[in-house]
Amino acid sequence: MEFLQKLQISTHNEGISTGSKWLAGHGVVINSYSPVDGALIAAVSTANKEDYDQVVTKAQEAFEQWRLWPAPKRGEVVRQIGQALRAYKEELGKLVSYEMGKSLQEGMGEVQEMIDICDFAVGLSRQxxxxxxxxxxxGHRMYEQYHPLGVVGIITAFNFPVAVWSWNSMLAWICGDVCVWKPSEKTPLCAIACQHxxxxIFEANGVPEGVSCLVSGGREVGEWISKDERIPLVSATGSTRMGKAVAVNVAQRLGRSLLELGGNNAIIVTKNADLQIAVPAAVFGxxxxxxxxxxxxxxLIIHEEIFDVFTNKLLHAYQQLKIGNPLNPENHVGPLIDKDAVxxxxxxIEECKNQGGVFLTDTGVLDGEAYSSGCYVKPCIAKxxxxxxxxxxxxxxxxxxxIPYKTLEEAITIQNSVPQGLSSAIMTTDLREAELFLSHAGSDCGIANVNIGTSGAEIGGAFGGEKExxxxxxxxxxxxxxxxxRQTNTINYTNQLPLAQGIKFDIS
Structure with missing residues (x-):
């Protein structure tokens, strides 16, 4: 495919890089199969422990130089990255769609998120x-200032194979840090394309080799990063199970971890909801x-008075969904990432049925030539x-x-009863209901929205959640x-040295 060639993706790719230098990997070879059609896209060489150590050493060396660049100068490099992403938006968006399986519109949207965070980071570099x-x-002055941290390890998941890396790397770079990226082994080509x-941009600006490093591989690479004392911050996105393992490893060496893990997000639909908004928000989400x-x-936690009306509208909307090749912009739903996900x-579905759930739509795997990868499933709804x-x-x-409910307090309790706490929403035209949902007695999630869905986030706001x-x-x-x-500084500009609690210490 032409977009693969433009992104310098060949049938075999090195998955280890310190910037302009691509290193021969001595680990296993990862084959990237598209969930769209089941085709083998390309193979990627991965790192062994020696390869990994070589990359981190180069990153440490690069940090010694990069941290001395003025932040606005680092921001100028990020600005140029944003321009390059604009030029490659179509090609990279298609790769995201083809390798991961999300719709073409969502693939393009993910690249747009990268562009947006570049713009945000450029302005931030002067602030x-x-x-x-x-x-x-x-005669004393006190202030606080912030210094670059060092090497930042970034572990990303398959579902957002490029955007989440950019959220971390663009901010880390303008702060003066260097990055070591471990992408998902399910979407390695997206990471390789970003590095290309x-x-x-880095070469044209004389950016030190090692500021942007890529280490492809499996679970072991994530473990090396999480246990590596040379990496003061590990940002990990993925399952709660994975995040707990990372958190333990990082905590044992008293490092920092930034965890973006699972979500079990709910929309509360009150009897005062505008259903013209609530239905599409629920379907898209x-x-x-x-x-x-x-x-x-x-x-969906739905008031009992409108439960049947809302459900019927939802079912009607589901009947209009088009499932198929995500590169076709007419389709709404693409495949799951692989057969394990299926x-x-x-x-x-079987667990839900066994526990008493009643499915209101068909369930199962789609078959036929258009679904030959075996990764296409029917979106389904259960009461x-x-x-x-x-x-x-x-x-x-x-x-x-x-899930039906009687009172808003009950609905909020239901919403907050799960272990996860990422995103939440309420659909209502009642100001009191909205304010209660956003109050201390309301949603316990990191994101709480009114009259928009749970999915999607603007880069201007901090993204993340609570609990698991x-x-x-x-x-x-x-x-x-x-x-x-963060560093606290105190400057004494007098010829006296006042001691704490009036202590006198005479050395004359």
Whole structure:
């Protein structure tokens, strides 16, 4: 395919890079198969421990130089990366769609998120502010400033194979850090394409080799990163199970971890909801990326007075969904990432049925020539009780659970009853209902929306969640502080040295 050639993706690719230099990997070879048609796209060489150590050493060397660049100069490099991403938006968006399986519109949208975070980071490069304060001692000045942290390890998941890396790397770079990226072994080509795109920008600006490093591989690479004392911050996106393992490894060496883990997101639909808004928000939130977003809508908590009306409208909308090749912009839903994901989908459906759930739509795997990869499934809806164990689990698939409620307080309790705490939403035209949902007694999630769905986030706001979602914050607001170390400074500009609590110490 032409877009693969433009992104310098061949039938065999090295998956280890320190920037312009691509290293021969001595690990296993990963084959990347497209869930769209089951075709083998390309093979990728991965790292062994010696390869990994070589990359981190180069990153350490690069940090010694990169941290001395003025932040606005680093921002200028990121600005040029944003321009390059604009030029490659179509090609990279198609690769994301083809290798991961999300719709072409979503693939393009993911690249746009990368462009947006570049723009955000450029402005931020001139605003890495500290804080001044008054000292209790005369003739003293106190302030706080932020310094670059060092090597940042970035572990990303398959469902957003490029955007989440950019959320971390663009901010880390303008802060003066260097990055070592371990992409998902299910989408290695997207990472390789990104590295190719930025290489020419780095070379043209004399950026030190090692500021952007790529280490492809399996679970072992993530373990090396999480246990590596040379890496002060590990940003990991993925399952809660994976995040807990990373958190333990990083904590044992007293490092920092930034975790973006699972979600089990709900929309509360009150009897005062505008259904013209609520229905499309629920549908897009539930079936976008074939239910493989951490912000996917997995539960609809619907007031009992409108439960049947809303459900009928939802079912009508589901009948209009087009499932198929995501590179065809007319299709709404693409495939799951692989056949393991399909089995998880089927297993969750059986669990739901066994626990008492009633499915209101067909379920199962689609067959036929158009679905030859075996990864296309039917988005489905089930009426459940909120105490069913399956409802409290995150299944990365387009399964939507409907739960009736009587009072808003009950609905909020139901929403907050799951272990995860990423995204949430309420659909209402009642100001009091909206404000209660956003109050201390409301949603316990990191994201709480009114009259928009749970999926999607603007880069200007910090993204992340609570409880088993990990507590991390990426992207906008003051998330940049994660990538820097804070230092308090006190300057005495007198010829006296006042000691604490009036202690006298005479050396004359």
């Amino acid at each position: 890495l502010h500290g804080l001044t304060m008054h000292s209790e001692r005369p 795109i930025i290489t020419s 539930a079936v976008g990326t074939a239910g493989q977003r951490c912000t996917t809508t997995r539960r 089995q998880q989908y089927l297993h969750a 459940v009780a909120h105490h069913y164990p399956i409802v409290h689990k995150e299944t990365f698939a387009p399964i939507l659970y409907l 979602t990990g507590g991390g914050r990426e992207s906008g607001s003051d998330a940049w502080k994660n990538y820097m170390r």
